[in-house]
């Protein structure tokens with residue numbers, strides 16, 4: 001299969017969508033990003049890689065960081081994690097408050113903001129230096145020590161994080177947060193601010209595509225079954241209230257972020273990352289989703 005040619009075809013097919021949608025601007029620093037960028041990067045199990053467009057430009061990974069935080073939390077507390085959150089798709093927005101109220105402070109899943117705030121709480125309770133541990137893990141996964149937090153983006157988000165502050169307060173009220181709420185919100189927001197390129201994300205996610213091998217990267221060790229489960233949560237909960245639509249159109253486990261990135265995998269075959277900042281109303285990249293839909297259609301390589 002000529003993957004480079006396929007990526008080129010996809011690029012020309014998604015180009016007419018350029019200009020549709022808006023980038024996230026509720027995080028002031030993200031409003032400054034040039035929205036008209038597009039990158040894609042593919043990694044095959046045999047080590048081959050294919051790239052196109054702005055695949056080397058770093059962007060804010062935002063909620064894609066929740067996959068890394070979940071991996072760390074599972075490695076720290078194992079099955080006990082599921083006493084503090086569920087594993088069902090939410091069908092509501094990533095920062096929904098009402099579902100958390102109805103469900104008495106138990107987040108639907110680890111990939112809504114409430115769930116990831118609990119992951120941050122677990123990291124704060126168990127790790128001496130959670131911020132350092134997290135970034136070391138991501139650097140090891142992607143094989144690049146240059147990856148870092150963007151403190152400007154993190155502080156910008158913290159300055160307007162009214163809704164996430166409400167979520168962490170509600171969690172604390174229901175005794176699902178052990179640490180100081182400011183520390184939890186800060187760690188969560190810093191994890192979201194990490195910047196990676198499509199190339200680096202596809203390198204990191206190849207580790208999840210290798211789900212038939214034990215996962216051992218830096219200080220994080222997971223069993224094959226734990227990786228399988230993280231992948232399965234990506235499939236059912238990776239795209240907020242659009243997880244069904246993504247599964248329907250693309251047919252891969254994956255995770256999106258409001259920075260416009262999407263990382264997805266086909267276990268034992270490949271990982272793929274795509275980025276374009278303009279989002280649809282659910283907070284997913286318009287060109288990114290279309291590119292992945294075309295990729296699995298043109299290659300016939302989706303898990304279904």
Ligand code: GLN
Pocket residue numbers: 061062063064094095113157164189192256257258259283
């Ligand atoms: N930091 C963002 C927030 O909490 C992440 C949201 C996302 O990417 N869906 O609002």
